[in-house]
Amino acid sequence: MEHVSMVFDRDGKSVPVLDDINLDVSEEEFICLVGPSGCGKSTLLNLMGGFLSPTSGSITIDGEAVHGPDPRRILVFQERGVFPWLTVAGNIGFGLSKLSRAEREExxxxxxxxxxxxxxEQTYPSDLSGGMKQRLQVARALAVNPDILYLDEPFGALxxxxxxxxxxxxxxxxxAERRTIIFVTHDIDEAVQLADRVVVLSSRPAKIENILTIDIPHPRNISSRRYLELRxxxxxKIGLAYTV
Ligand SMILES: Nc1ncnc2c1ncn2[C@@H]1O[C@H](COP(=O)(O)OP(=O)(O)OP(=O)(O)O)[C@@H](O)[C@H]1O
Ligand SMILES: [Mg+2]
Structure with a gap:
């Protein structure tokens, strides 16, 4: 992302949401995005996923500009994410039409x-709990084996x-499968346990305030000195971000 800014128009008033975001993500990197509620995290994922276009700046993946959603990249939305007219099995199998029936079932x-x-398997989303729906969304995203996974607080309701x-x-x-993952979370422990780098956004309009590298190999010992230091x-860093 180079100089990415986003301004929404709400009832004729411009609402600046993202301000000059610059970020390079490597292949197979696990990035966690944190920042105060309403700062623009979901907007940023929607831009990366091609569901929105930035007001200015550019987003490229492997040198190619992002123009719209792409099946190689899957976004698990914060809300709305499962197809209500399909069962659990139908949802997970939705993106797998190219596979043979046996492979799909497997x-x-x-x-x-x-x-x-x-x-x-044969239950419809309306009969699942919030947490079950979240798990279903994650399963559906993983099942299509995307190169990039954008996950917007996927475990929030669990x-x-x-x-x-x-x-x-x-x-x-x-x-095991080395995907590139961009993961939005409000949970600090989640970020420190998962990420290669944690990107800290400021309040709206969000700027990148800090990027913290978590240089601890997996599996991470959550009571190690290094872990506690980074946490x-x-x-x-977030305390400061939240009080500004
Ligand atoms: N389509 C839209 N039109 C106008 N304003 C919008 C639109 N989408 C989001 N916004 C505004 O942009 C800001 C950022 O919203 P966004 O959903 O990206 O925040 P967030 O960081 O994901 O928050 P949360 O942590 O609560 O999920 C909010 O002020 C929101 O009202
Ligand atoms: Mg959000």
Whole structure:
């Protein structure tokens, strides 16, 4: 992203949301985006995913400008994300029409198990809890095997145990299959446990305030000295961001 700015028009008034965002993400990198509510994190993901166009600046992937959504890159939205007219199995299998029937069934079974929705394969989203819907969204995104995953607070509605399990699963998948992941979270521990780099945004209009490199190999020992140092460092950076 080079000099990316975004200004929305709301009832004739311009609302600046992102201000001169510059960020280079490497292939296979895990980036966490944090920042105060309403600062522009979801907007930034929507821009990267091609669902919105920036007011100014450019976004390129492998040297190619982003023009619109692309099946090689999947965005898991903060809200709205599952197709209500499809069952759990139908949602996970949605992007898999190119596979043979047997391969598709196998992939669906794998991801249903991964997100622990066994027994709900034929259930419609209206009969799932909020957390189950979130897990379904993540499964659907992973099942199509994208190069880049944009995840907007994907575990926000989960209880803390399920959240820990999903975090571990995401790390396992990321390590095994090496995707590029851009992950929005409000959870500092989540950021320090997952990210290669944590990008701290200021309040709206968001600028990049800090980028913190988490130089701890996985699996991370969350009581190690280095972990606690980095966590404190991030907290103080965010504390400042939140009070400005
Ligand atoms: N389509 C739109 N038109 C006008 N304003 C918008 C639009 N989308 C978002 N905004 C405004 O842009 C700002 C940033 O919104 P955004 O959803 O990106 O924030 P966020 O950082 O994801 O917040 P949260 O942490 O609460 O999810 C908000 O003030 C919001 O009202
Ligand atoms: Mg958001």
């Amino acid at each position: 992939r669906i079974t794998h991801y249903v198990q991964l997100v622990r929705l066994q027994g709900f 209880d803390s145990v399920t959240r820990l399990i999903m975090r571990g699963e995401l790390l396992r998948i990321w390590q 404190d460092d991030l907290l103080s």
